[in-house]
Amino acid sequence: MSNHRHKAPYVVRPPTAVLTRGFDPSLSLGSARPAVFRSSTYVFSNPEAAERAFSNALGKTHPAEGESIDLIYSRLSHPNAEILEDQVVPLEPGATTAGVFNSGMAAISTVFLTFCQPGTNFLYTAPVYGGTHHLMTQILAPLGINGIRIPAGDTSALQKAMVSTSNLRMIYIETPANPTLRMSDIGAAATAAEQHPDRPLVVVDNTLMGPTFQHPLTLHADLAVYSATKFLSGFSDMLAGLVLGREPELLIRLRGTRAILGNILQPDECWMLDGRLPTVALRMNRQSKNAQRIAESLATHSAIKKLNYPSLFDDPEQIRIRDAQCRYPGAIFSFEVHGGKRSAFNFLRRLRIAKNAVSLGGVESLACHPASTTHSELSEEEQREDGITDSLVRISVGVEDWRDLLHDFRQALEGL
Numbered sequence: 001m002s003n004h005r006h007k008a009p010y011v012v013r014p015p016t017a018v019l020t021r022g023f024d025p026s027l028s029l030g031s032a033r034p035a036v037f038r039s040s041t042y043v044f045s046n047p048e049a050a051e052r053a054f055s056n057a058l059g060k061t062h063p064a065e066g067e068s069i070d071l072i073y074s075r076l077s078h079p080n081a082e083i084l085e086d087q088v089v090p091l092e093p094g095a096t097t098a099g100v101f102n103s104g105m106a107a108i109s110t111v112f113l114t115f116c117q118p119g120t121n122f123l124y125t126a127p128v129y130g131g132t133h134h135l136m137t138q139i140l141a142p143l144g145i146n147g148i149r150i151p152a153g154d155t156s157a158l159q160k161a162m163v164s165t166s167n168l169r170m171i172y173i174e175t176p177a178n179p180t181l182r183m184s185d186i187g188a189a190a191t192a193a194e195q196h197p198d199r200p201l202v203v204v205d206n207t208l209m210g211p212t213f214q215h216p217l218t219l220h221a222d223l224a225v226y227s228a229t230k231f232l233s234g235f236s237d238m239l240a241g242l243v244l245g246r247e248p249e250l251l252i253r254l255r256g257t258r259a260i261l262g263n264i265l266q267p268d269e270c271w272m273l274d275g276r277l278p279t280v281a282l283r284m285n286r287q288s289k290n291a292q293r294i295a296e297s298l299a300t301h302s303a304i305k306k307l308n309y310p311s312l313f314d315d316p317e318q319i320r321i322r323d324a325q326c327r328y329p330g331a332i333f334s335f336e337v338h339g340g341k342r343s344a345f346n347f348l349r350r351l352r353i354a355k356n357a358v359s360l361g362g363v364e365s366l367a368c369h370p371a372s373t374t375h376s377e378l379s380e381e382e383q384r385e386d387g388i389t390d391s392l393v394r395i396s397v398g399v400e401d402w403r404d405l406l407h408d409f410r411q412a413l414e415g416l
Helices: 014-020 047-057 079-087 104-115 130-143 155-164 186-195 248-261 267-298 316-325 340-350 380-386 402-413
Strands: 097-101 121-126 146-151 168-174 201-205 223-227 241-245 304-308 332-337 366-368 392-396
Touching (some): 267 304, 332 340
Parallel strands (some): 121 146
Antiparallel strands (some): 223 241, 332 392
């Protein structure tokens, strides 16, 4: 009898897995990194394999463990999408599978159109990104898919709304909220969803914190959604979206809708995004350290009425949520200046290093005026309820030297 105990297989950590899983160099003529596969259609190995591929694509059957299914057509999937979807999974603790889309809004739209049918309801935390708000109010509502607005961070209101809402299909949470940085309790929402008779899905837009600082699936959310255009890509030169989930069945359904909508990410962009995954944590850690130093230095500036940043929360409930679900405060902050819209515009006009542009998460610092840009579609009442004032400016901090950025923000604030 052997005295050697059976050892569990060694499991590599996420920074290693993101570079090693999901890619076989022998399938790319020995290339150390994935090649780009530009093809619209794929040759079947035999007629039986073609039949099997379509059966799986239509959801009639599922791949057996270790089975390799032939590709069909690039609108359904392609090698670069499959490689990316496999290699991104380690970045999101709790995820087992992923789906890639040609923009963040494509990912969000596909989630709603897959899991919410006419005559059903969903709850969402407000504020949400302006594009998401447009989808909910201008596209889903006319289809009979009704959204019920819950103020971000109001856990009690969310729980009460769940109790009183039937035909509930989804709880959609954007946390921290864009652009106010208010946080919502993912774990509390997941617990309430499990107790609801409809068992609605909990979907978290994790774009602002990214997979480096907040992990919704470990808090029992069902799906984590990203505009991969932002931190995951990180260079403001491409559009992409990602959805990651705990249950493979949910992603199978999403990919089925994606095949009909035709919003899969193209091979070149998949290849670009895949090559950037190993540096996500490196970039985000630098950006978060920069943002924290800058936000805490500006918080008492005489031109600023209020600065929103997780490390500066003073609301006990917001502090509790932050400490329960975020590892670091992230790279985004916003502030209100004295003097309203005129002062906010003058601040943006006087910037020398940071650029006046929408979007976020790039290596370069960006600043914008949400009330007149990203959230301009909201009514005045909605903006007021969500805390999006004419004096509010949102900052996305890049990887520049933080001292140069702080000097730039201070000189832009002078005299407002």
